[in-house]
């Protein structure tokens with residue numbers, strides 16, 4: 177399952193949440209993958225990687241060509257392919273459950289406790305003043321839409337650290353998660369940002385018919401029970417019934433200023449450990465609908481066409497697709513109809529193409 181962590185104000189705890197959930201899943205033997213898609217790029221150091229390891233790491237955002245030829249070498253519009261292009265009949269998938277997979281081998285570093293870590297990268301000199309956050313997140317979004325996470329997403333959990341607040345609505349990424357975990361603290365400012373995020377999500381649903389699968393996680397609640405109850409009440413009201421649990425302020429979560437070293441799960445308060453179990457339970461009931469994801473990508477392609485058609489010199493909406501992996505009727509070895517790639521993929525075009533053809 178893909179879990180996009182968004183929302184909150186800067187410093188409300190998104191990266192900490194990604195780290196905690198990943199460590200919690202790893203402690204339960206689940207080997208999650210985490211991807212830093214925030215141009216502030218600090219998840220790697222939270223996970224304990226050194227500056228040297230991080231600067232040598234291949235960045236997803238700088239390798240769109242590699243990804244395109246890996247996944248869509250047979251795409252009729254390969255040279256002008258958009259990051260939001262949905263998969264088509266000839267797309268090859270990457271297997272996040274297989275440590276020998278070429279995409280994992282190119283981008284992932286591994287922590288000692290079995291977390292794989294990838295990074296989208298940040299702005300480079302030539303982009304100052306003109307670069308866009310989507311230059312980095314776009315290739316990551318494209319990679320996530322070609323992800324096989326095993327047994328319909330039950331085998332692998334992929335956590336994505338994103339930009340905060342309503343900023344996330346500028347790219348398709350926030351809505352690609354099977355769960356969008358929105359972090360908020362009880363402060364007035366953070367609740368206002370949460371309200372803005374929920375408003376934008378309601379607008380997406382009203383205008384586009386697309387439901388962002390939001391679950392809210394509180395952070396920095398007081399350790400004092402009476403005060404915490406009041407804060408919990410405020411957050412519940414702001415979360416409009418979507419609050420799944422909260423973390424309290426925890427000495428174990430205060431980072432070492434020099435090393436950025438994070439928490440050991442065993443040092444967390446019992447309340448915070450319980451919250452991690454609630455989040456894991458929410459992730460485990462997440463549901464993926466390929467049709468919804470495809471419709472979202474088709475919408476995003478249409479939305480970017482007004483500038484992309486000029487930039488690419490062609491109509492990028494031809495990249496829209498009606499392809500849905502399960503619709504191929506394929507039954508994988510797990511018996512669940514999740515997409516299977518390369519070797520097992522019939523190498524022929526179906527009689528009726530599901531990619532709109534160029535006139």
Ligand SMILES: Nc1ncnc2c1ncn2[C@@H]1O[C@H](COP(=O)(O)OP(=O)(O)O)[C@@H](O)[C@H]1O
Pocket residue numbers: 184185186187188189190191192193395396397423424425426427429430431
């Ligand atoms: N519940 C908490 N208790 C104590 N410190 C926390 C808690 N949550 C986050 N922090 C600390 O707050 C700082 C900002 O958190 P971070 O996860 O980097 O925020 P964001 O990613 O939203 O900008 C970090 O130093 C983190 O260790």
Ligand SMILES: [Mg+2]
Pocket residue numbers: 190191192214216218337
């Ligand atoms: Mg962060």
